[in-house]
Amino acid sequence: MIFEKIKTIPTSEELLDKAFSRSVRTMAGKTIDGPTSRCEANEAMLLTAANILSDNLGSINKMFPSFDQIPPFYYDLTDILIGVDDLKKALNNVKWASEKIHTMSREYIGKIRGNKTPDVPRKEAFGRMSSIIESISKDLLLLGEARNVLRKLPDVREEPTIIVAGYPNVGKSSFVKAVTNATPEVASYPFTTKGILIGHMEKDNIRYQIIDTPGLLDRPMSERNEIELQAITALRRLDAIVLILIDPSESCGYDIDAQLKLAHEIQEQFAIPSIIAANKSDRDEFKKPGEIEFIISTVTGEGIDALVEKLISMLPKPEPKFDEMPPILDGF
Numbered sequence: 001m002i003f004e005k006i007k008t009i010p011t012s013e014e015l016l017d018k019a020f021s022r023s024v025r026t027m028a029g030k031t032i033d034g035p036t037s038r039c040e041a042n043e044a045m046l047l048t049a050a051n052i053l054s055d056n057l058g059s060i061n062k063m064f065p066s067f068d069q070i071p072p073f074y075y076d077l078t079d080i081l082i083g084v085d086d087l088k089k090a091l092n093n094v095k096w097a098s099e100k101i102h103t104m105s106r107e108y109i110g111k112i113r114g115n116k117t118p119d120v121p122r123k124e125a126f127g128r129m130s131s132i133i134e135s136i137s138k139d140l141l142l143l144g145e146a147r148n149v150l151r152k153l154p155d156v157r158e159e160p161t162i163i164v165a166g167y168p169n170v171g172k173s174s175f176v177k178a179v180t181n182a183t184p185e186v187a188s189y190p191f192t193t194k195g196i197l198i199g200h201m202e203k204d205n206i207r208y209q210i211i212d213t214p215g216l217l218d219r220p221m222s223e224r225n226e227i228e229l230q231a232i233t234a235l236r237r238l239d240a241i242v243l244i245l246i247d248p249s250e251s252c253g254y255d256i257d258a259q260l261k262l263a264h265e266i267q268e269q270f271a272i273p274s275i276i277a278a279n280k281s282d283r284d285e286f287k288k289p290g291e292i293e294f295i296i297s298t299v300t301g302e303g304i305d306a307l308v309e310k311l312i313s314m315l316p317k318p319e320p321k322f323d324e325m326p327p328i329l330d331g332f
């Protein structure tokens, strides 16, 4: 996942503590005798602190991906959760601070060398470094918060994707489990409590991703607030189609009219290719709604293969993946 490699972001106090305590430690056990070695000691202290600060700030910048290059799905979620502009500003400020400390420390080296009281410019430099770090303390906090939020986002790949929608208990997770090879992974998703379910299936060497979205596409859009709607629309940025499941046996607790209404609402508002399928055909109360072509049961397996085939035919075809690397040709 693109945000996984972001390590804990230090606060401004932690950074200053680390830099200044290491800088003091550079002097441990050294005898400082005479003006030359006093200058060298102050120079070493300054360089240690400055390098720690500018290196740490520089690596914060490198840990975050470039927001103009991340997949649109993650871009949208980042924007909803943190705000891409605010994040970019914070990263720019951190970069500025890293560079500023680097150049400033080099200027102060010149002031320390040959100085009769070298600790004066060194202390001044420390003061300036502290103010620079304090001036970005809010940026560091924002980045720390962003890191904690973004790392929890689900690992959704840029693979052809089937998003499963429908009222609670219609059989969405049963469907995902029925068609995927390994146990689907539960991942958290913004503004949902249950977590989404992500499974994979492979057909003709192509991997498909199947996502069950409890709490997202499972009740009328009119009941959603703005931010929830944005979290839902981020899903549209995947290369996806929607499978809307209904349960005409009504054992899910919702009548069929409400279920069909939701299905049509999702089709209209979500506006990506979709199929409606009726699940639980094995139940006695099951009555086939006239307009529905796909009838399935995740219990008996009825209709599942035909439905999967149809779904796959609607998805864009990526290059098939190879099980093995092509053989290395001798002589090249």
Ligand SMILES: Nc1nc2c(ncn2[C@@H]2O[C@H](COP(=O)(O)OP(=O)(O)OP(=O)(O)O)[C@@H](O)[C@H]2O)c(=O)[nH]1
Pocket: 166, 167, 168, 169, 170, 171, 172, 173, 174, 175, 212, 214, 215, 218, 279, 280, 281, 282, 283, 296, 297, 298, 299, 300
């Ligand atoms: N008889 C029968 N029961 C089914 C079928 N598919 C699912 N169920 C049952 O319906 C109930 C709900 O199934 P789930 O797969 O959890 O439904 P869901 O839509 O994922 O529910 P949420 O996660 O709450 O949104 C469970 O008790 C399933 O065993 C089916 O084809 N036939």
